[in-house]
Amino acid sequence: MSIDTERAQQEKVEPPPGPVSLVRAELPRWAPYGILVASLVVVGVLLAVTGGFSIGLFVFLSAVLFGLATYLVSRVVEGARKATDRLVTIVVTVAFLIALIPLISVVITVVTNGLARFDAAFFTQSMRGVGGANDLAGGGYHAIMGTLIITALAAVMSIPVGVLTAVYLVEYGSKSRLARAVTFFVDVMTGIPSIVAGLFSFALFALFFGPSIRLGFAGSVALSVLMIPVVVRSTEEMLKIVPNELREAAYALGTPKWRTILKVVIPTSIAGIASGITLAIARVIGETAPLLIAVGITTGLNLNPFANRMATLPVFAYYSYAAPGVPREPFIDRAWTSALVLIIIVLVLNLVARLVARVFAPKTR
């Protein structure tokens, strides 16, 4: 029961002489911070007295106390609606902070561990001939090149197939049986575990070249199996939000359908399509399992994806950690640096996606 309704009920019985006041009590601006500090102090003192102090418990109890105290104080002073508002604000903020914890933790761990070998040698040397007690150099050049080549090939295969599928679904298929079937299978493909994609690709190539085949291109095929549904989905959504009025405007000028799609629909949505594609690339570039099966690992540089094994960053990181040489430390360091480089590549791709979206977006002034 809010103060508002209570007042209204009183008014029914006995109407006030003047107009109803629009002003209501409000907590001062510093109140939330004051309550927060107070709850931290109270919980800290309580835990110190009982002797069971731990950082996790401290944060948890403080958050709970802060939420409750704010709700009660606000309810007494400001009324139920404001109190609920403040409580929900706190809950949402806490949820956001919790979601942030793993992200920040991962970034900090990878950066601190990866910086040790984040040097020129890592970007210029492969692992060929690296070994022995004194040989601390060696790097991931071959793995970086492998990742870039295999992902680029996967993108070259996936983007046309994915974008054209989306164009079919939105512009031509509409509600036909084929379009519904394609949509269904795209949804299914989105859920395929990445290792299944790797096994599919390996089995496909093993059929022709025997079971000992390991090939960069096989990895690209596996990655595009994972990438195509993502490209289809994001492109489809972008094409759907192009207003029908623009298509009609083009038709009314006597433009054939295919030209309308090519010159009006796609240019209007190109920003979204391009950033969707970039995010799809970022999604598959860190895949480990399919590359482990289909591409394998090697110590030297191999720039030809159509012959022999290639190294890739995720697999390189995995092997450096799972099967290190002696001494262990240089291998572990290189694994962390590979992870760091991978994160940086994904970060750059995300930035590129934003840039692309901004450059291609329709101008408004």
Place this chain on the structure above:
Amino acid sequence: MGKAIDAKNLNIYYSSFLAVEGVNMTIRPKTVTALIGPSGCGKSTFLRSINRMHEVIPGARVEGRLELDGKDLYGPGVDPVGVRRQIGMVFQRPNPFPTMSIYDNVIAGQRLNNKKMKKDATDDLVEQSLRGANLWNEVKDRLDKPGSSMSGGQQQRLCIARAIAVQPDVLLMDEPCSALDPISTLAIEDLINELKMDYTIVIVTHNMQQAARVSDFTGFFNIEGTGKPGHLVEMDETKTIFSQPKEKATEDYVSGRFG
């Protein structure tokens, strides 16, 4: 330029649903014909069937004949794309292409159809079309700005410029002023009066004063009830429709009484 349109016993369907029934109408060249009637009575559907734009909706089809200067628009082998090049259209909401500048919007019809034009000829066409749409003086200094940077009324006139740049014979307008303020509306109405020197214009409007102001002929569409097909009640010179219509329904509608 400026051709006649003849509808003979035209039925328009969406799949199996009969939307408009039995329209017989003659639209004379270089006149303005207004189509009025309550919402859902099929006047927009009929308008869109004239340049085969209603076929954008799957399952839409017509029975009967629709002729442009005696040539059947729905005859075998007639390409809807070709029809639309001769019969332009302006829509209810201004819809300039957001990726194109004002300049490119005007010549969108040429650009989209990959017509090669000399730079001079293109410049001339842009100026001539924008002048035709009474927009030249307002935008001549910012032709490279995007079309969406203009006011709603200017955007609508840009769409008219775009439609007349392909030099059609007929211009269809589907409530072109319903999203505009009175001043922009006046600008468009003045423009319609000038355009009828060269073009046959068919305009759908909910504003009866507008129909009375701009049109030479008026057709009144009505509908018996929900789910029934719309039909043309009567068509005559605008002043006849608004002063002494033959049908009671028309009189009730134009005088603001219903039922």
